[in-house]
Amino acid sequence: MLALLAAAAVLPLAACGTLDDGPVPDGYYRVQSGDTLYSIARKHRRSVRELARWNSLSDADRIEVGQVIRVVPAAGAAASAGGGRASGGSGGPAAVKDTPRVDDSGPARPPASRIRLQWPADGKVVARYAPPASKGLRIDVPAGGVVRAAAAGRAIHVGNLRGYGMLVIVKHDDDWLTVYGNLDKPSVSEDSQVAAGQEVGRMGAGGGELHFEVRAGGKPVDPSGYLPSRG
Structure with missing residues (x-):
């Protein structure tokens, strides 16, 4: 679970509360139909982890239409170093620090x-x-x-992320995610169903290094233990 830090609020808004149909204060955003925390983060040039921390969200999948989300840190609070939106594409992700919907803290739970x-x-x-x-x-x-998708599932994130370049994340079930980073361009849209072996992206005209992760219970595991051997 993401480490939850209580952020000081300018107004007495509950982290998961909503306001009646009044105006949204500066520094906040009201969730609209079709929004995800990841699309809100990209729109406001923030990271998912920042929004989850500022709003004490234990589950990034659970936001509701009408909910008010803090998108600017409280006065005196610094944005996390993993914050801004990545600008593009091809650098190799040697050290990855912030993947949507995953958590590197604490021990892994067995799937x-x-x-x-x-x-x-x-x-x-x-x-x-x-x-x-x-x-x-x-x-x-x-x-x-x-x-190609390593297994069937749903594309829960499509977009740029610092350290990953252009990124697609496929959720296979409640336990398993696969991550495809450093793409030149994606071939699927967010929230679309993906078949095993379906194209999810392409590398550039000069080729490139695909970053491929497997996550079990939100934690990275060695992909080699789940892939067939190559002759």
Whole structure:
């Protein structure tokens, strides 16, 4: 669970409360139909982790239409270092610090389910799982190479994120996520259903290193233990 810190509020708003149909104070945003915490974070150039902390949200999946969300830190509170929106695409994510809907703090809980994955892309593995510097695999994908979903699920995040470049996250069930970072462009939209093996993104004309993570119960695990061996 994200470490929850109580943020001082300018007005006495409950973290998960709503205001009647009155105006929203400066520094806050009222949730609209179709919003997710991730789309709100991108719109206001904040990180999901910042919004979760400022609003004491224990579950980033649970926001409601009409809910008022703090999108600017309280007076005297500094924004987290992982804050701003990434500007783009191709730098290798050597040290990853902020993935939507995941939590690196505390011990991992054993997942209740099991998962079998397929390789997300062709190419040589150039960096293996070695946290904290590498929380997944880095695969050297050829120019214009296709990146595919390692299993069926739902795309819960599509967009840029610092440390990951262009990123797609696929949620497979309550226990498992896969993360596809450093894409040139995505091929799926947020909240769309994704089939196993379906294209979720492409690498650029010059190729690039796909960052691939597997998360069990919100924690990174070694993807090699869930992928078939390559001949």
